[in-house]
Amino acid sequence: MSNNPNNKEASKNTPLGDGEARLEIDKTTLADLSILDTGEEFSIFNKINLCRTVGGRDKLYENFTHPLGNIEAINGIQQTLQVILQNLQHWPLQISNGSVLMIEKFYHASIDDIPASPSVVSAYGYKYFHRPDFSLVEYSVGHAFDFIKGFQALIQHFNTNEAPPPLHNLLSAAHQAIRHEQFAIIEKTNKAAELTIVQQLQLGRFLRYHYKRNMLQLLDMYSQLDAWYGMAMAVKQHGLSFPTFVPGNQPLLEVKGLFHILLNAPVDYDLTLDSKHNFLFLTGANMAGKSTFIKSVGTAVFLAHIGMGVPAQFMQLSLFDGLLSNINVTDSLVKGESYFYNEVQRIKSTVTKIADGRKWLILIDELFKGTNVEDAMKCSSTVIEGMLKIKNSLFILSTHLYEIGEGLKKYPNISFNYFETAVTNDQLVFSYQLKPGISNDRLGYLILKNEGVVEMLEKL
Numbered sequence: 001m002s003n004n005p006n007n008k009e010a011s012k013n014t015p016l017g018d019g020e021a022r023l024e025i026d027k028t029t030l031a032d033l034s035i036l037d038t039g040e041e042f043s044i045f046n047k048i049n050l051c052r053t054v055g056g057r058d059k060l061y062e063n064f065t066h067p068l069g070n071i072e073a074i075n076g077i078q079q080t081l082q083v084i085l086q087n088l089q090h091w092p093l094q095i096s097n098g099s100v101l102m103i104e105k106f107y108h109a110s111i112d113d114i115p116a117s118p119s120v121v122s123a124y125g126y127k128y129f130h131r132p133d134f135s136l137v138e139y140s141v142g143h144a145f146d147f148i149k150g151f152q153a154l155i156q157h158f159n160t161n162e163a164p165p166p167l168h169n170l171l172s173a174a175h176q177a178i179r180h181e182q183f184a185i186i187e188k189t190n191k192a193a194e195l196t197i198v199q200q201l202q203l204g205r206f207l208r209y210h211y212k213r214n215m216l217q218l219l220d221m222y223s224q225l226d227a228w229y230g231m232a233m234a235v236k237q238h239g240l241s242f243p244t245f246v247p248g249n250q251p252l253l254e255v256k257g258l259f260h261i262l263l264n265a266p267v268d269y270d271l272t273l274d275s276k277h278n279f280l281f282l283t284g285a286n287m288a289g290k291s292t293f294i295k296s297v298g299t300a301v302f303l304a305h306i307g308m309g310v311p312a313q314f315m316q317l318s319l320f321d322g323l324l325s326n327i328n329v330t331d332s333l334v335k336g337e338s339y340f341y342n343e344v345q346r347i348k349s350t351v352t353k354i355a356d357g358r359k360w361l362i363l364i365d366e367l368f369k370g371t372n373v374e375d376a377m378k379c380s381s382t383v384i385e386g387m388l389k390i391k392n393s394l395f396i397l398s399t400h401l402y403e404i405g406e407g408l409k410k411y412p413n414i415s416f417n418y419f420e421t422a423v424t425n426d427q428l429v430f431s432y433q434l435k436p437g438i439s440n441d442r443l444g445y446l447i448l449k450n451e452g453v454v455e456m457l458e459k460l
Contacts, residue, residue: 021069023305024322024353028346032327032363033298034262036064042262044299048308050233053097055219056226063227067305071245071319077228077307078242079164084232090157091229092150099143100219106140107212114205123197137204144207144215145192148183151218154225167228174221177214182206231308240309243300244316250275251320251359251394253301257313260296261303267432268313269293273394277415279387281405282398283439284419289432290398291327293419294363297396298325301361321358324350327365340370347383360393367399377401381408388414405438 030036037043045064051057068074084091111133115122127134151174159171185199195203207215234240238261246252253273259266267289273280284290300310301323326346347367354360367383368376381404387395388411408414418439419432 021321023067023069023302023320025067025302026324028328029298029323029325029363032325033295033302035299035302036061044261044303047238047261048234048303049230050237051226051230052093052095053100053223053226055100055223056230059223059227060230063231063306067302068307069305069319069321071247073166074245074305074307074319076164076166077231078309080167080228081232081235081307081309082242083158083164083167084229085236087157090153092146092153094146095150095222099147100222102140102143103147103215103219106136106144106208107215109136111136114201114208116205118198118201118205120198123201126201127197137208138200141195141200141204141207142192145186145189145195145203147218147222148178148186151178151222152183152187170221170224174218177218177221180206180211182211235309238309238311240303240311241313241315242309243304243312245304246316246318248318249359249392250318251278251361251392252316252318253297253361253394254317255297255300255310255312255315258296258300258315259311260292261299261311263292266296266311269296269434271297271434273396273415275391275413277413278391278393279384279395279411279414280397281384281408281414281416281438282396282418283400283402283405283416284398285421285439285441289419291365292432293434294325294327294365294396294398298323298361298363318359320361322353322360323363324353324360325363325365326350326367327363338370340368343368343370351386354387354390354393357392362387362393362395362397364395364397367397367401373401377404380404384408384414385411402438402440 033044034042035044037045045061049057049060051060068077112126112130114137115126118126155171155175155178159168159175163171182203185195185203189195192200235242240261251274253271255272256270257268258271259268271280282290282293296311300312300315301317301320303310304315304317305320305323326343350362350364354362367380371379380399380401384397384404385408388408391413405416409416416436416438417434418437420435420439421441
């Protein structure tokens with residue numbers, strides 16, 4: 001089994017087949033929202049990854065790279081996580097990452113043949129004359145015993161008539177894989193240490209020579225179970241709630257108590273966007289919270305589409321076909337591309353996608369920072385007025401160009417909110433609360449002064 005979390009090859013046991021619809025999301029958006037950077041401590045993936053095995057982490061990564069585009073499938077994952085949370089006392093904690101690794105090692109190791117029909121004499125002969133090999137068999141059988149017994153417990157406690165389809169389908173397949181008379185002794189025995197030396201070798205021989213393919217399939221199945229377990233534990237640990245998906249063709253996003261999952265002391269937000277008011281024009285000073293708010297929305301919508309709980313008290317939303325952001329545009333020295341050129345290319349790509357009639361959530365943080373103010377205002381107004389024609393997608397756009405807001409008020413489907421900043425004794429005070437209207441803060445010089453830059457320049 002692969003230990004590489006970047007292995008995106010779909011598994012046989014993923015909740016959906018390859019033909020199912022998916023939420024479309026590109027690498028830029030994943031990076032903008034800090035979703036998948038497994039090497040970065042502060043990423044959504046690492047925050048959610050409470051899996052107990054490396055295989056579980058790999059499956060979780062697959063789930064992250066295949067956000068779902070089907071309400072039934074999403075509900076199935078939500079229900080699976082809820083069942084796990086309701087029955088945590090029955091989860092087989094004896095299945096550890098060490099057990100999985102030891103079972104894999106057992107199939108790759110080179111050992112002398114285990115006796116075909118071991119008697120007491122031949123078993124002890126194998127133990128004393130092939131001591132290193134016997135030790136490996138004994139140790140591996142112990143871990144395989146725990147693994148199979150754990151699966152037996154999972155099937156007993158979780159594969160009920162009420163089990164959600166993803167969980168039921170996987171555990172039913174596992175049940176078929178372990179229905180062997182050789183495993184009856186595992187069901188009847190509490191611990192591997194209670195097995196006789198003959199029973200150990202009988203079980204070891206069966207596992208090594210007759211059960212390898214089935215065992216590797218079971219390991220793969222358990223990896224998916226462990227991914228769901230990690231997701232369920234993240235819901236519990238981070239205080240997440242399960243969102244409700246509203247069927248239909250109209251875009252909708254209603255959320256209360258939304259917060260950013262990566263912050264230690266987050267401020268929560270309320271937001272409603274729908275087909276009648278599908279464009280949010282967001283203003284406010286630097287550091288007032290615009291970018292964090294936009295990323296909070298994008299993160300929650302993404303997590304909802306993989307069946308996860310979301311960082312909010314309440315959330316209902318439509319199923320989106322795609323999620324696209326324009327937050328951290330950069331220039332390219334190697335390609336000779338300017339910042340503004342790349343901004344234009346990103347907007348061009350966005351317009352191309354959202355013109356396809358599907359439901360998109362579009363997140364834009366500070367349009368056209370790569371050109372002068374007058375040019376930026378003209379470009380921004382043109383882009384916004386064009387996007388306002390599209391009623392089947394939702395848009396959140398932040399800007400410092402407060403002046404263009406007045407000209408946009410004639411459009412009925414645009415809403416205006418801002419983050420307020422107060423000044424007390426020349427110090428900035430941020431409430432991080434959304435308020436209706438357009439900001440008129442002009443605080444750049446005050447920040448420059450408070451940071452001592454003005455004084456430094458005066459002393460030159």
